[in-house]
Amino acid sequence: MFVLASAAASSLLLAISVSAAPKSLVAPQGAEVLTVAVFGDYGWTGWIPAPDHFCLEVMADLKAAGITVPNELVNDCDPGDKAYINNATALQTDTANYIGQVCTMKNCSAIISVGDNFYDSGVDFTTGGILRFEEAWVNMYAQGVFRDMPWYQCLGNHDVVKGQAGVDFETKILPYYDDRWNFGTSGLPYWTYHLVGSNWTATFVVVDSDCFLSSYQKNTSVYYNEYTIGCHKNTSVQVDFLNQTFSNSKADWKFLQLHHPYMSSATNQTDLAPLIQIVEAHKGIVLNGHDHCLGHYYNNNTNFILSGAAGYPQGGDCNNGIPLGPFTKFLAANNNTGANGLVTMDISSTSVNVEYYVRDMLFINGDLYPVAHDLMPSYKFQITQKSI
Ligand SMILES: *[C@@H]1O[C@H](CO)[C@@H](O)[C@H](O)[C@H]1NC(C)=O
Ligand SMILES: *[C@@H]1O[C@H](CO)[C@@H](O)[C@H](O)[C@H]1NC(C)=O
Ligand SMILES: *[C@@H]1O[C@H](CO)[C@@H](O)[C@H](O)[C@H]1NC(C)=O
Numbered sequence: 001m002f003v004l005a006s007a008a009a010s011s012l013l014l015a016i017s018v019s020a021a022p023k024s025l026v027a028p029q030g031a032e033v034l035t036v037a038v039f040g041d042y043g044w045t046g047w048i049p050a051p052d053h054f055c056l057e058v059m060a061d062l063k064a065a066g067i068t069v070p071n072e073l074v075n076d077c078d079p080g081d082k083a084y085i086n087n088a089t090a091l092q093t094d095t096a097n098y099i100g101q102v103c104t105m106k107n108c109s110a111i112i113s114v115g116d117n118f119y120d121s122g123v124d125f126t127t128g129g130i131l132r133f134e135e136a137w138v139n140m141y142a143q144g145v146f147r148d149m150p151w152y153q154c155l156g157n158h159d160v161v162k163g164q165a166g167v168d169f170e171t172k173i174l175p176y177y178d179d180r181w182n183f184g185t186s187g188l189p190y191w192t193y194h195l196v197g198s199n200w201t202a203t204f205v206v207v208d209s210d211c212f213l214s215s216y217q218k219n220t221s222v223y224y225n226e227y228t229i230g231c232h233k234n235t236s237v238q239v240d241f242l243n244q245t246f247s248n249s250k251a252d253w254k255f256l257q258l259h260h261p262y263m264s265s266a267t268n269q270t271d272l273a274p275l276i277q278i279v280e281a282h283k284g285i286v287l288n289g290h291d292h293c294l295g296h297y298y299n300n301n302t303n304f305i306l307s308g309a310a311g312y313p314q315g316g317d318c319n320n321g322i323p324l325g326p327f328t329k330f331l332a333a334n335n336n337t338g339a340n341g342l343v344t345m346d347i348s349s350t351s352v353n354v355e356y357y358v359r360d361m362l363f364i365n366g367d368l369y370p371v372a373h374d375l376m377p378s379y380k381f382q383i384t385q386k387s388i
């Protein structure tokens with residue numbers, strides 16, 4: 001009896017394991033106007049930095065002795081990030097509440113992530129990784145409008161520090177863990193999805209921009225690992241994927257969704273040029289993060305929408321609000337801070353209406369970034385030039 005029951009149970013398990021693909025949530029189809037939220041650079045909560053004694057003393061002794069210190073630990077000693085963690089956790093929480101308010105008001109149907117989902121060194125398939133996932137994401141974005149919201153996911157530099165194990169956890173495992181975490185069904189860090197309205201469609205191509213940066217191929221970089229070495233040799237796979245997907249799509253709007261900026265007030269990642277060339281040829285739109293602020297740039301006949309301000313914002317990433325040139329259309333930053341916030345896009349057959357919601361950063365002793373009515377957009381523009 002017992003043997004039979006367990007045999008039945010194990011054949012049931014086998015049946016599940018051969019047939020079950022993750023059933024990620026997707027945005028509803030058929031809307032005349034669909035609103036999505038775009039943001040990134042948020043996943044701070046629960047990060048425990050390496051202790052000072054290790055970072056300031058032990059690490060140097062180990063290096064002197066010729067002992068290799070894992071990148072993950074070197075990264076978890078980052079002095080800037082160690083200084084930010086308390087504020088960063090509070091700012092992620094306050095901004096999550098703000099995003100919830102804006103998205104309730106605007107009826108967001110999906111979230112489009114531009115990466116840096118887990119500071120400082122990503123997450124992997126360990127108890128620690130699962131606990132971080134719960135703390136920085138599942139429970140952070142659980143209430144109200146977030147409850148049944150699909151998140152179309154993307155990797156950032158912090159997500160690849162653990163190498164292939166970290167990439168696999170986010171792309172292959174987490175879609176089973178929470179049906180809101182959508183990374184497609186290929187299990188790859190580059191993928192595509194379509195939003196379908198009543199009489200319009202939008203094609204999104206997600207790539208892992210970490211693979212393109214030559215600076216990450218220096219053996220002193222914390223991002224130098226077997227995953228980035230492999231995919232850097234293979235960037236043509238992602239370039240071809242973008243080219244083929246955009247070429248095969250008849251969508252009204254075509255978006256490239258990635259972490260790093262080609263256009264920036266801090267560092268233009270010119271290694272991304274092969275991707276941008278394709279976007280320009282299709283009259284597409286670029287969504288990126290990495291710079292911890294909100295901005296709108298226009299260059300190469302292309303709109304670059306920067307939304308990297310859902311965690312710890314940094315004014316320097318937006319040159320403290322001072323445009324470097326006419327390619328800069330908007331920056332949400334001042335001499336004290338970059339501003340927290342998000343971008344929403346109202347997508348329809350005639351336009352993509354892009355709105356920048358910037359949070360009034362009031363705190364107990366003052367206001368780092370005053371915004372008189374922060375449930376109104378601080379800046380907006382409209383895209384009517386269709387993709388080809
Ligand atoms: C919110 O958007 C969805 C998707 O377009 C739509 O089905 C729904 O009716 C909208 N809700 C409101 C209150 O506008
Ligand atoms: C943390 O926030 C406080 C204001 O709440 C500010 O005075 C302080 O400079 C911030 N520290 C860092 C490292 O950002
Ligand atoms: C790192 O690269 C430099 C040259 O780029 C080389 O001289 C050095 O031996 C390398 N170090 C390791 C540990 O591979």
Ligand SMILES: *[C@@H]1O[C@H](CO)[C@@H](O)[C@H](O)[C@H]1NC(C)=O
Nearest residue numbers: 227229230231232233234237
């Ligand atoms: C390059 O991409 C191909 C196709 O996706 C894959 O089969 C191969 O393993 C990749 N090579 C490296 C070094 O990552």
Ligand SMILES: *[C@@H]1O[C@H](CO)[C@@H](O)[C@H](O)[C@H]1NC(C)=O
Nearest residue numbers: 239240243244247274277278
């Ligand atoms: C994109 O693909 C087309 C064929 O579909 C090819 O002619 C073109 O060279 C490709 N462009 C790039 C930048 O790879």
Ligand SMILES: *[C@@H]1O[C@H](CO)[C@@H](O)[C@H](O)[C@H]1NC(C)=O
Nearest residue numbers: 264265266267268324325327
């Ligand atoms: C990025 O490129 C633009 C346009 O070429 C240029 O004006 C700007 O100064 C560059 N940004 C940085 C940080 O160098």
Ligand SMILES: *[C@@H]1O[C@H](CO)[C@@H](O)[C@H](O)[C@H]1NC(C)=O
Nearest residue numbers: 272273274276277280299300
């Ligand atoms: C974008 O425009 C700049 C000039 O502002 C040019 O140097 C660069 O090559 C262009 N990039 C692409 C991908 O065409």
Ligand SMILES: *[C@@H]1O[C@H](CO)[C@@H](O)[C@H](O)[C@H]1NC(C)=O
Nearest residue numbers: 319320321322333334335336
């Ligand atoms: C920042 O400070 C500088 C020097 O005081 C000033 O010129 C600039 O306008 C300030 N920037 C902003 C965005 O307030």
Ligand SMILES: *[C@@H]1O[C@H](CO)[C@@H](O)[C@H](O)[C@H]1NC(C)=O
Nearest residue numbers: 032033198199200348349350
């Ligand atoms: C799509 O449908 C809306 C609502 O019926 C209409 O206003 C709009 O003109 C249509 N767009 C096209 C391209 O037919």
